[in-house]
Amino acid sequence: MPTAAKEPPTDNAMDVDPATQAPAVVAPLPDDDQMEITSASEDQFHALLRIFYQRLFPFTDFYRWLGYGNPDNGYFAKREWSFTLASDVYIRFQSFAGPEELRTAIVHQCPVKIDIGAVYNLQPKDKKTVLPGAFVAKERELVFDIDLTDYDDVRTCCSAADICRKCWDFMTIAIKILHRALTDDFGFKHLLWVYSGRRGVHCWVSDDRARKLSHEARAAIVSYLSVVSSNAGQDRSTAAVNAPDAGGESEDDIVHGLGGEDSEGEREDSRRAAGGGGNDSAKGEDDSESEDERGDGKKRKRSRRRDLDDEEEEEPPLDSRAPELFHYSLRRAHRVLHKHFRKTVLVEMNSLATRPRYSKILAMVPDADIRTRLDEEWKTAQGSSIDRWKRLLAEMGRSRHCATTERDIMFKFLYPRLDANVSIGINHLLKSPFCVHPKTGKVCVPIDPTRCSDFNPLTVPTLQGIVGELNTNAKQNSDEGAEEDFERTALNAHIQTFRKFLHGIAQETKARLRAEEAAASKRVDMQRLAEKENRRDLTF
Amino acid sequence: MLKQNRTYASGATASVAEVTRYNDSRLGPYPFSLNFYSLPPPYELTLNEFETYALDRLRVLKAVETAALRTKDLATIDRYIQVVHDEHTHLNRNVRINAVGATKLYEERRKDHISHFILRLAYCRTPDLRKWLVRQETALFMYRFRQEEQAERARFVKELDIDMPIVTDRERAAVAMQLRRTHGYSAEKLERTVFYRVPFENVLRLVQRRAVFVKDGWAYVPERDQPVLIAGAYKAHLTAALEATAKAVPRMDEDDRLVPVLASISKQYLSNAYAPAGGDSRDIVRHNEVDSLATHFPPCMRNLHSALRRDHHLKHVARLQFGLFLKGVGMPLEEALIFWRSAFAKITDDQFQKSYAYNVRYNYGLEGKRTNYTPYSCVKIITSNQPAPSDVHGCPFKEFSKNDLRLMMKGYGVGDAVSADVARLAKDGHYQVACTRLYESTGGRAHRAANAALAAGAADGSISGGGTEGGGVAMVQTVEHPNQWFDMSRMWAAQNQKPTGSA
Numbered sequence A: 001m002p003t004a005a006k007e008p009p010t011d012n013a014m015d016v017d018p019a020t021q022a023p024a025v026v027a028p029l030p031d032d033d034q035m036e037i038t039s040a041s042e043d044q045f046h047a048l049l050r051i052f053y054q055r056l057f058p059f060t061d062f063y064r065w066l067g068y069g070n071p072d073n074g075y076f077a078k079r080e081w082s083f084t085l086a087s088d089v090y091i092r093f094q095s096f097a098g099p100e101e102l103r104t105a106i107v108h109q110c111p112v113k114i115d116i117g118a119v120y121n122l123q124p125k126d127k128k129t130v131l132p133g134a135f136v137a138k139e140r141e142l143v144f145d146i147d148l149t150d151y152d153d154v155r156t157c158c159s160a161a162d163i164c165r166k167c168w169d170f171m172t173i174a175i176k177i178l179h180r181a182l183t184d185d186f187g188f189k190h191l192l193w194v195y196s197g198r199r200g201v202h203c204w205v206s207d208d209r210a211r212k213l214s215h216e217a218r219a220a221i222v223s224y225l226s227v228v229s230s231n232a233g234q235d236r237s238t239a240a241v242n243a244p245d246a247g248g249e250s251e252d253d254i255v256h257g258l259g260g261e262d263s264e265g266e267r268e269d270s271r272r273a274a275g276g277g278g279n280d281s282a283k284g285e286d287d288s289e290s291e292d293e294r295g296d297g298k299k300r301k302r303s304r305r306r307d308l309d310d311e312e313e314e315e316p317p318l319d320s321r322a323p324e325l326f327h328y329s330l331r332r333a334h335r336v337l338h339k340h341f342r343k344t345v346l347v348e349m350n351s352l353a354t355r356p357r358y359s360k361i362l363a364m365v366p367d368a369d370i371r372t373r374l375d376e377e378w379k380t381a382q383g384s385s386i387d388r389w390k391r392l393l394a395e396m397g398r399s400r401h402c403a404t405t406e407r408d409i410m411f412k413f414l415y416p417r418l419d420a421n422v423s424i425g426i427n428h429l430l431k432s433p434f435c436v437h438p439k440t441g442k443v444c445v446p447i448d449p450t451r452c453s454d455f456n457p458l459t460v461p462t463l464q465g466i467v468g469e470l471n472t473n474a475k476q477n478s479d480e481g482a483e484e485d486f487e488r489t490a491l492n493a494h495i496q497t498f499r500k501f502l503h504g505i506a507q508e509t510k511a512r513l514r515a516e517e518a519a520a521s522k523r524v525d526m527q528r529l530a531e532k533e534n535r536r537d538l539t540f
Numbered sequence B: 001m002l003k004q005n006r007t008y009a010s011g012a013t014a015s016v017a018e019v020t021r022y023n024d025s026r027l028g029p030y031p032f033s034l035n036f037y038s039l040p041p042p043y044e045l046t047l048n049e050f051e052t053y054a055l056d057r058l059r060v061l062k063a064v065e066t067a068a069l070r071t072k073d074l075a076t077i078d079r080y081i082q083v084v085h086d087e088h089t090h091l092n093r094n095v096r097i098n099a100v101g102a103t104k105l106y107e108e109r110r111k112d113h114i115s116h117f118i119l120r121l122a123y124c125r126t127p128d129l130r131k132w133l134v135r136q137e138t139a140l141f142m143y144r145f146r147q148e149e150q151a152e153r154a155r156f157v158k159e160l161d162i163d164m165p166i167v168t169d170r171e172r173a174a175v176a177m178q179l180r181r182t183h184g185y186s187a188e189k190l191e192r193t194v195f196y197r198v199p200f201e202n203v204l205r206l207v208q209r210r211a212v213f214v215k216d217g218w219a220y221v222p223e224r225d226q227p228v229l230i231a232g233a234y235k236a237h238l239t240a241a242l243e244a245t246a247k248a249v250p251r252m253d254e255d256d257r258l259v260p261v262l263a264s265i266s267k268q269y270l271s272n273a274y275a276p277a278g279g280d281s282r283d284i285v286r287h288n289e290v291d292s293l294a295t296h297f298p299p300c301m302r303n304l305h306s307a308l309r310r311d312h313h314l315k316h317v318a319r320l321q322f323g324l325f326l327k328g329v330g331m332p333l334e335e336a337l338i339f340w341r342s343a344f345a346k347i348t349d350d351q352f353q354k355s356y357a358y359n360v361r362y363n364y365g366l367e368g369k370r371t372n373y374t375p376y377s378c379v380k381i382i383t384s385n386q387p388a389p390s391d392v393h394g395c396p397f398k399e400f401s402k403n404d405l406r407l408m409m410k411g412y413g414v415g416d417a418v419s420a421d422v423a424r425l426a427k428d429g430h431y432q433v434a435c436t437r438l439y440e441s442t443g444g445r446a447h448r449a450a451n452a453a454l455a456a457g458a459a460d461g462s463i464s465g466g467g468t469e470g471g472g473v474a475m476v477q478t479v480e481h482p483n484q485w486f487d488m489s490r491m492w493a494a495q496n497q498k499p500t501g502s503a
């Protein structure tokens, strides 16, 4: 239920009144071939859910994950868990010493939704025993929440809660771009991508360093990763591709203000570099790196020529913001966008086919001549999005105002749209992996980022499906004693994905422990050495 | 910057001469104008010193805060801070050592050192206070950093020994393309630039704006952005120190002489008494001149003035606020009695003598406690005598509804942008800053418009004017006092009425 995940109750919510703070009833069902849970089958759903928790839910794996190799220092026990019960009662600030306690509670209460919160300075269940100020959130994974409902202005296939394979492309692209940025740029290694059960994905960046990030650091990372500005409200994507929002933050420039001695010169420099310059080796290399799906040399030549033209141009309205956009991480993202734009936007979304659709794109073209000309041309005739896009590119190639427009459009349509609040607040809750979505019955399974293009949200295991498999597949494998129940179900592959992620964490923990041990023994050695030295001193 | 920092070796040789030049023993523990305040001051202080040092620094920190609220332009910010800074916490740079003498430098730096630590004590008590202090102190530090000479900065930074390894030529070559793309540097420019490699957490400001290249969790910070690193280090240092102080303070409470002083410092509003421009030699203001002077009144006083003209009456607190203001403007007792008598047009002489004359004389110290009362400062107006809905006294920026405020701004003829800006400041509780912003943006134009309106018979202060921002008025110090606004405005008018117009 992404709605609830996005706006978890505040800290005190539960103290006020559990009933009124319960998440709102979820939106109407997707109207496709997915299984629906009607109120008539609610009892059946809970019976299945209980079996799911009893026999399939990977509690020990959760412990391995959230224990982070610190079983003794109570790290796991200081984690907040919250349950949404079938009665819509919402229980916050629960905590469990270990996997058995967690299992007992979950099997017993059979929550329809499980949220995972922060690691606190004490066990959340003891919250009431201390003064309000003395209970503080210390750490949490750096999490991201991307939801297809935020793409409604560019989706033409479905809207609101519905999804299909076509628009799932937006999520695939988001995973590709964010994964690269988080690993390459920030050096994070342990990312868990999870299907949110309906129309989005979550990411849990679980590195030690990520968990310890301050509020400000999370905000900075989110800003670094945000291009299409998202206003918290309905229409998050109206703003054009732009530099990260500096306006709200510039107050801090006084704190960190610079002398700005050579800023003039810098700007000159950057404008030149951003505007292009075909003989510039930086530019050349970039071209060779870019994966031009169409592979037509004509396009490449055109863009070069255009870049050269721009260098002669004195007018910098777009170029002046290009340096931001040309940040390395955005260039890298741009390559991904470029690769997907044709298939996703032109073919599947068919985003230039009708007047309401192409108007959105034309609105981003800074050259009024082009806008009117193409609108005249297109509004009566029929035409494929691919042809129209080509036509638009040709027009823009001739215009002096459109140096970055093609790129801007791609970012606007395809660049990941983040829910900043979820990521920034340390004490925000996010739905746990392996929850069952109460409306779709789908399990929130991990997604392997290296194979995210293969992920199909329409075929993920459902509660009915896997519990059914438990029965039908039981006999075949009954000989193999050590087997776990889930291995006989479609859940198996996804738990293996989860374990791959856990393995990475375990490796690092092991390495860390080894290093600590080594350091400790070295210290002992040094001590011994020192003692020896001392004795020698004595003998002299 | 820091050519000599390219390698440590050459840096060291380059600064030997400077080190000897400035290593003046008379500077004691303060070889630099800049200070990270790592050690507490070991001095004995009088309570009086204690308080003045703290208040002087606090004034500067307030100015630092205000500057940031008022503008985003660093040069303007620095000019703004400089005025207050040089008055209250002047710090001579090392280049001035021969001009002013080492003793003076030492004294200034000692005071700076002490005052910083007093504020640490005063502001360590709550997270909010700590946050405020860290923010302003960091901004102050960076202001001073910017003012300091290049060589001095480099020397200071070197001595700090902040952990920011320089990227080797080979490392730089490996990411040359990315660095150039991030900063738009040419190949030669890249060659010439020193980069530091630090955890990205240390330069969040740059990360946030994608103004730095980040790889594997390391940020490659160009020398141009080195101040961000210094600021970050200072901020981290001070934050930690304040938290430590907070833990230690309960023990300090035993010295009970300090407790009230510290408590009052952190609550201090810096309401300095108003000293009239021109001193005693000012012109006397006569009772019949008030209407024509109203164009120079700040919003609060204009509001009272128009209420008085409308209702022919003002309630007690309003009378005090307005009466003392007029006294500050230069109206002697005799004139004040006539002014109030005629203003209260609906009552008899008898009633006036019985109920109101006493008040007027009281204001002038001739009745009651016989104190020579001074005009209310903004802080006093803002914080005391909370007006009831029917009252007209108080500060409009605080008391007015959003809509009333908008109408008032319209009355002053300021543009929408300024109006929105002022509304935002007022909403956030920065009433005086809002007032100052209004003063600046109206400048002389509002006064002219007001004059025109007055001439047309609309003496209630509601003027209509163009919607554009008035240029030509430099950023002024925050309005601390209604009489300050009056003096500024009158002076401005006097200057601009000269035919040659030497603004």
Ligand code: SF4
Pocket (backbone or CB within 6 Å): B298, B299, B300, B301, B377, B378, B381, B382, B394, B395, B396, B397, B431, B432, B435, B479, B480, B481, B482, B485
């Ligand atoms: S800030 Fe001061 S001068 Fe301005 S309106 Fe308020 S009280 Fe009057």
Ligand SMILES: [Zn+2]
Pocket (backbone or CB within 6 Å): A155, A157, A158, A162, A163, A164, A165, A166, A167, A168
């Ligand atoms: Zn769809």
